[in-house]
Amino acid sequence: MKLLNHTSKYLSLVLLPIITIWAIAFYYAMLDEIYDSLDDGLENQKILLLKRASEDPSILEHQDFDKHVYAFKPISTYTYENFKESYRDTLMYMHNEDDFEPVRIYESTMQQNGNHYKLKIITSMVEEDDLIQDLVKYLVGLYVLMVIIILFLNNFMLRKIWKPFYHSISQLKTFKIEKDEQITTQSTAIDEFQLLNETIIKLIKKSKDSYTEQKQFIENASHELQTPLAISINKLELFLENHPLSELQTKELASILDNLGRLTRLNKSLLLLSKIENQQFTEEELVDFMELTQDIISDFDDLATHRNTSIHLEVKNSIHYRMNKDLAIVLLTNLIKNALVHGKSDTEIRIQIDQNSWSISNTSDSEVMNQKLLFSRFKKISTNKKSTGLGLAISKAIADKYNLNLSYQFDELHIFRLQFFTER
């Protein structure tokens, strides 16, 4: 649920009890005021009646409310003295409404020519049920109006206010640190959004810097390793030549050389990976994948023969794709080498090229492998101690760089497929 709908929801929920409580308080306050003014009116009427009674005592004859809104009733002195005047509500038949309606009665006493009277004055009352009904009607109207206004405000004004926020968020959603893209923010008058934008920009800059630094670090570290590796390898080679050594000694030295060689390859692979990621291969040309595959297969001829493996190439349509030639070579070489080294000997490797895919399949003793792990760095699936565990990671990095989809699937055979989306 969006933030603005969220606030709308809570506002409408909170408004309901607030308006209800307010309505009750308002109702009683108003009622109190009405009573107050009715009672004042009644008291005033009594004073007027007293005046009239001294001028025209005949009104003292009125004993009921048939003709007038007042009535007199003679009372004893004792009652007069003990009487407490009062206001009360009662019901009275109203001709116009043809119903009993509430009226306010004021009961008091008076003295006229030594006689004592009880005086009753009535006035019609506010009809509470009608009042409540009206009040509820108007309040419901008010509530609906307010909810509509809130929704309107949220959806039109707030949407406008939140625009810079959504602008930034939508970019963050697709942001990839390894791609060299910038995040732009919309300027806004709202402090919080301004703060958010500044923070985003700062954070991304920081992440980018440390990402670059780390990439640079790997590259520099690999470079720095080259010289000591070279010194060690060459020293051993010279030592091997310059000293009469026994077979065992020679083999021991050769094994050290082998491992240094492995270290060198590992280092080169790391260097290549960081170079790919550092976008250092900018030159591109149209690469003929069929031709390239044939070349690489012939390079692996001897190794394949040695492993008694045959490589079959089936071409339906050759693929021409614009990319860096060296990287294309590395990409295919790694995949073919992977199939050759991990495939069972005495079997065959099948490479198929059609309209928009290049795939290679081989048999192997191992079962289905996890695609995610397969392409991650240093994830060695086989026990082959000479593989660096970087070959497929490099292929994946190259494929990603050129928007090719490199996937793995297992269907009796291990199949690696390169998917070309558009022919470039």
Place this chain on the structure above:
Amino acid sequence: MKVLIIEDEPEMLDNMRRTLEREHYQVETASDYETASNKMGVYEYDCILLDITLPDGDGLELLKQLKNNGKNEGVIIVSAKDSLDDRLKGLNLGADDYLPKPFHMAELHARVNAVLRRLNFKGQQLLELGNVSINPENREVVVDNTPIDLNRKEYDILMYLVTNKNRLVTKAALAEHVWGDHIDQSDSFDFIYSQIKNLRKKMEHSSFTIEAVYGVGYKLNLD
């Protein structure tokens, strides 16, 4: 043959000097820009091994200086930075080859040898070794006046072993030179053996033998 090695790493320099001296080159060394610049200005060399990352200057500047002086020495750039940029820059400035570190000593010999041959004899010289003569220009091998038909890999192996005659060439160095860098991850270099076997058979009347050294590598011995 005079070779100048420009390299700031003392041990690296020492290794290269020792291996080249064994090949009977006259080796001079320089470990900084200043010394290198002076030596290059005063003396003539046949081949210069140039490390382009020197502490007190850019090695490529030395190369420029050399070419500006109209000198025609062969220059092989040696670099720890195997970058395409440097390689192209170096070759465009007139370097003859680019050798990224780390390399095998055998590879160094092969590169130096190739550069010297190209420059001094314009590639026309026949390589004579006992009763074998090799023409690097058209890749012809003749044993006792009988042409021998070698395939590309057999020829490359032979040439590499001849360049490094009487020296142990490890299988790794041989594989990288002949089959290329990408063969490296193969689980063993045993596949080399079948090519060696074929080569031995074709060269059985030659005056040298290809000796296998404890399964570690090969050595071409002159009888």
